Amino acid sequence: AGGLAEMALQDYPEFREKTDALDAAGNTTAAIGKGIAIGSAALVSLALYGAFAVSIGIRNGVNILSPVTFAFLMIGSNLPYWFSALTIKSVGTAAMQMVMEVERQFREQPQLLNEGTTLRPDYTRCVDISTKAALKEMVPPTALVMLSPLIAGTFFGKYAVAGVLTVGLVSGVQLAVSMSNTGGAWDNA
Numbered sequence: 244a245g246g247l248a249e250m251a252l253q254d255y256p257e258f259r260e261k262t263d264a265l266d267a268a269g270n271t272t273a274a275i276g277k278g279i280a281i282g283s284a285a286l287v288s289l290a291l292y293g294a295f296a297v298s299i300g301i302r303n304g305v306n307i308l309s310p311v312t313f314a315f316l317m318i319g320s321n322l323p324y325w326f327s328a329l330t331i332k333s334v335g336t337a338a339m340q341m342v343m344e345v346e347r348q349f350r351e352q353p354q355l356l357n358e359g360t361t362l363r364p365d366y367t368r369c370v371d372i373s374t375k376a377a378l379k380e381m382v383p384p385t386a387l388v389m390l391s392p393l394i395a396g397t398f399f400g401k402y403a404v405a406g407v408l409t410v411g412l413v414s415g416v417q418l419a420v421s422m423s424n425t426g427g428a429w430d431n432a
Contacts, residue, residue: 270430277423285416292408299401305409311399315406322391322407323415326384327422333380340372 248258305312345364354360391411395403 270427273430274423274427277427281416281419281423284419285412288412288415292412295408296405299404301401301405305402305405307406309402312402312406315395315399315403316410318391318395319407319410320414322387322411323418326387327418329384329387330381333376333384336380337373337376340376341369344369344372 248262307313307316348364348368349355352362352364354362355364392404392407395407
């Protein structure tokens with residue numbers, strides 16, 4: 244809200260006081276919502292893991308000292324970080340495409356930079372870039388998530404999948420909490 248007031252040239256002290264209160268309420272709501280989302284995702288993942296274990300017949304547990312299981316425990320612990328890296332990279336790539344488009348529009352129509360101009364930017368082109376980049380750039384992270392258990396199970400068996408899913412769940416929840424806290428800190432910096 245404060246940013247909108249500033250961009251609208253309404254950055255008066257009485258506005259700022261009200262918009263700061265709105266910003267604080269929004270940040271609190273977002274933080275609570277993230278916590279609820281992470282907790283519910285963790286519980287659903289745990290329930291799905293339980294269903295997986297029952298459906299493939301793992302009744303006596305998994306021997307983590309087995310070389311295959313241990314190897315896939317290590318692989319599974321890295322998958323959430325790899326997924327996050329791919330996702331963050333895709334956001335950066337999409338943002339750079341948007342920056343290049345905005346620079347092109349400013350270069351070809353410098354009057355866009357003038358206050359009070361009636362000329363409008365090509366918003367449709369920017370929306371197209373965002374849409375295409377979002378769809379295209381999310382293919383590798385999606386493939387990673389979908390193919391990892393399939394490859395592990397197809398080539399190495401059910402205990403490999405159990406290793407990937409077990410530690411992927413634990414590592415993913417820890418990463419989610421860490422990224423949520425980091426994002427909240429950056430948002431309020």
